[in-house]
Amino acid sequence: MPKNDLFLQALAGQTVSRPPVWMMRQAGRYLPNFMKLKTKYDFFTRCQTPELAAEITVMPIDQVGPDAAILFSDILVVLQAMNIEVEMKDGVGPWLPHPIQNTSDLDKVIVPDVNETLDYVFGAIKLTLEQLDDRVPLIGFAGSPWTLLCYAVEGQGSKTFDKAKAFCFEQPELAHCLLQKITDTTIAYLKTKVQHGVHALQLFDSWGGLLSPSDYQRFSWPYIQQIVDALKDDIPVIVFGKGCWFALKEMSQSGASALGVDWTCSAANARYLSGGNITLQGNYDPARLLSPISKIQEDVRQMIDAFGKDRYIVNLGHGILPNIPVAHAKAFVDAVKNYS
Amino acid sequence: MPKNDLFLQALAGQTVSRPPVWMMRQAGRYLPNFMKLKTKYDFFTRCQTPELAAEITVMPIDQVGPDAAILFSDILVVLQAMNIEVEMKDGVGPWLPHPIQNTSDLDKVIVPDVNETLDYVFGAIKLTLEQLDDRVPLIGFAGSPWTLLCYAVEGQGSKTFDKAKAFCFEQPELAHCLLQKITDTTIAYLKTKVQHGVHALQLFDSWGGLLSPSDYQRFSWPYIQQIVDALKDDIPVIVFGKGCWFALKEMSQSGASALGVDWTCSAANARYLSGGNITLQGNYDPARLLSPISKIQEDVRQMIDAFGKDRYIVNLGHGILPNIPVAHAKAFVDAVKNYS
Numbered sequence: 001m002p003k004n005d006l007f008l009q010a011l012a013g014q015t016v017s018r019p020p021v022w023m024m025r026q027a028g029r030y031l032p033n034f035m036k037l038k039t040k041y042d043f044f045t046r047c048q049t050p051e052l053a054a055e056i057t058v059m060p061i062d063q064v065g066p067d068a069a070i071l072f073s074d075i076l077v078v079l080q081a082m083n084i085e086v087e088m089k090d091g092v093g094p095w096l097p098h099p100i101q102n103t104s105d106l107d108k109v110i111v112p113d114v115n116e117t118l119d120y121v122f123g124a125i126k127l128t129l130e131q132l133d134d135r136v137p138l139i140g141f142a143g144s145p146w147t148l149l150c151y152a153v154e155g156q157g158s159k160t161f162d163k164a165k166a167f168c169f170e171q172p173e174l175a176h177c178l179l180q181k182i183t184d185t186t187i188a189y190l191k192t193k194v195q196h197g198v199h200a201l202q203l204f205d206s207w208g209g210l211l212s213p214s215d216y217q218r219f220s221w222p223y224i225q226q227i228v229d230a231l232k233d234d235i236p237v238i239v240f241g242k243g244c245w246f247a248l249k250e251m252s253q254s255g256a257s258a259l260g261v262d263w264t265c266s267a268a269n270a271r272y273l274s275g276g277n278i279t280l281q282g283n284y285d286p287a288r289l290l291s292p293i294s295k296i297q298e299d300v301r302q303m304i305d306a307f308g309k310d311r312y313i314v315n316l317g318h319g320i321l322p323n324i325p326v327a328h329a330k331a332f333v334d335a336v337k338n339y340s
Numbered sequence: 341m342p343k344n345d346l347f348l349q350a351l352a353g354q355t356v357s358r359p360p361v362w363m364m365r366q367a368g369r370y371l372p373n374f375m376k377l378k379t380k381y382d383f384f385t386r387c388q389t390p391e392l393a394a395e396i397t398v399m400p401i402d403q404v405g406p407d408a409a410i411l412f413s414d415i416l417v418v419l420q421a422m423n424i425e426v427e428m429k430d431g432v433g434p435w436l437p438h439p440i441q442n443t444s445d446l447d448k449v450i451v452p453d454v455n456e457t458l459d460y461v462f463g464a465i466k467l468t469l470e471q472l473d474d475r476v477p478l479i480g481f482a483g484s485p486w487t488l489l490c491y492a493v494e495g496q497g498s499k500t501f502d503k504a505k506a507f508c509f510e511q512p513e514l515a516h517c518l519l520q521k522i523t524d525t526t527i528a529y530l531k532t533k534v535q536h537g538v539h540a541l542q543l544f545d546s547w548g549g550l551l552s553p554s555d556y557q558r559f560s561w562p563y564i565q566q567i568v569d570a571l572k573d574d575i576p577v578i579v580f581g582k583g584c585w586f587a588l589k590e591m592s593q594s595g596a597s598a599l600g601v602d603w604t605c606s607a608a609n610a611r612y613l614s615g616g617n618i619t620l621q622g623n624y625d626p627a628r629l630l631s632p633i634s635k636i637q638e639d640v641r642q643m644i645d646a647f648g649k650d651r652y653i654v655n656l657g658h659g660i661l662p663n664i665p666v667a668h669a670k671a672f673v674d675a676v677k678n679y680s
Binding site for chain 1: 499500502505506509510549551552553554555583585586603604605606609625626627628630631632635657661663
């Protein structure tokens with residue numbers, strides 16, 4: 001059990017002295033040490049080399065001081081394991097040379113033995129746990145099946161993922177087949193992470209908010225629910241759906257331990273929409289970390305006052321931006337630690 | 341008064357035989373005739389030549405049959421009139437070579453005499469009204485001040501407009517000064533559109549949904565309210581804030597005649613959040629127009645049943661996509677006309 005277990009207490013709904021804090025993408029490009037590694041090793045080398053992934057995961061714990069670590073990796077490694085080629089192109093981001101378009105493409109997609117294809121992730125967990133030395137809990141994560149389908153079909157990032165949506169609307173049977181393959185792989189992947197000792201899991205539905213509520217219930221939510229059902233008895237699961245305010249009610253009844261919300265959903269709306277009892281996580285606008293430090297400190301106090309100190313995990317509403325000064329990230333974390 | 345005044349009846353909250361229908365960006369790239377003009381004339385030539393703008397505005401009335409026309413133009417012509425250079429680059433979209441970054445940039449931004457700088461828009465209104473020959477009402481529009489600031493500061497389109505947000509968070513006084521200049525210009529621009537005979541106005545806050553509710557109340561809403569206040573006694577005003585579900589309550593009390601909603605806000609949520617009495621407009625997912633026609637017809641029936649036929653204007657939840665077959669757009673419009 002980690003010495004600092006505030007994060008796990010909040011996930012269990014226990015009364016805490018202050019809320020725990022971590023930041024999505026906290027092991028990332030705003031850290032100068034990360035940028036040094038980035039010049040030496042390409043993206044997937046960093047993900048696939050346990051020593052590098054562990055070093056990056058622990059960086060923010062030493063330098064910024066959040067109450068939880070999140071394993072450095074990428075949601076797209078699951079697609080790679082499923083026999084879908086994924087590259088990371090400078091200035092473009094994720095690039096999939098052979099996006100899924102038809103039955104023949106889909107036939108090539110496998111549900112792999114995760115111990116073979118994703119062994120480097122489990123190696124990274126082992127090394128990270130050694131280096132964390134029980135200071136803080138370690139979070140494992142995966143993308144939601146819908147969010148992974150977005151990349152698998154669109155072939156790259158997009159504002160609106162219209163090709164991915166068109167695939168679902170024009171060929172719903174193929175879409176559901178792909179979503180189920182991703183779901184089956186993700187469940188095996190996350191179960192193995194649990195066996196290797198992570199303390200909590202987070203599912204990222206980064207593109208769920210692009211769907212209408214009814215399409216969300218068709219193409220995203222049922223697959224997230226399958227994953228939560230498969231894991232919830234073993235470990236606390238956090239579900240973060242960017243822009244998914246409209247689904248907070250279903251999410252709150254899913255067996256998840258906590259729900260992530262973004263900054264467009266006020267604390268009052270988030271508590272109301274999620275029924276008032278489940279632990280919530282969020283929701284500072286990442287761009288707001290560019291405010292003067294005194295403003296960040298004031299905002300953090302107001303945010304905790306609005307969510308309440310219990311059943312609450314302080315976080316950003318999405319990943320931290322590359323241009324945030326480390327001092328501002330640390331001021332955000334320290335403001336939570338100084339809350340009283 | 342247009343012979344088909346269903347749209348104006350719905351804006352006035354009157355009981356109608358069926359709801360009116362139009363589509364955002366209905367005069368656009370899914371129309372083969374538009375694509376022919378696009379090969380001959382560049383973007384701003386199309387906007388700035390009254391004969392072309394009028395021809396494009398009327399195209400969908402003849403070919404698809406909506407109950408209102410919306411003047412072909414662009415929200416960024418207002419920035420051009422304010423002495424901010426705007427280009428349209430192939431494959432990039434809007435491109436502003438000198439984005440606003442500091443006081444010296446801001447000093448160069450003017451509140452122009454719109455009769456001089458935007459006369460081509462008023463010329464286009466005159467020609468369009470002649471060609472419409474009172475068949476359907478004509479909508480004039482403008483971008484919200486926040487949405488125009490996004491482009492003026494970011495210098496191009498963006499998923500998250502982080503530079504624009506950083507500008508507001510780091511230099512709020514400059515941001516408010518720019519927003520006020522845009523607001524003053526927009527009010528003069530829209531008042532002159534009204535003098536030239538448009539029947540209704542729509543404000544597009546395309547990027548309002550990128551702000552937290554409190555930042556929305558700082559940087560977007562007060563300026564929209566100023567515009568509504570200045571126009572509402574002369575003409576019906578529609579406010580469309582993409583992703584702005586959290587502000588529907590304030591919007592419903594603003595004096596606007598109708599509120600646009602996107603597809604992430606269900607009819608029930610939209611009616612609840614807007615207080616139940618104001619006319620709503622929306623909200624079919626534009627990508628859903630790629631569904632089979634029978635599915636579009638079913639969806640339209642369900643959407644009207646959910647919103648109710650009165651105090652409702654059928655529309656998409658954002659602009660129509662370039663790859664929508666004209667037959668599908670027409671099926672959407674016809675499904676509304678056949679509603680009973």
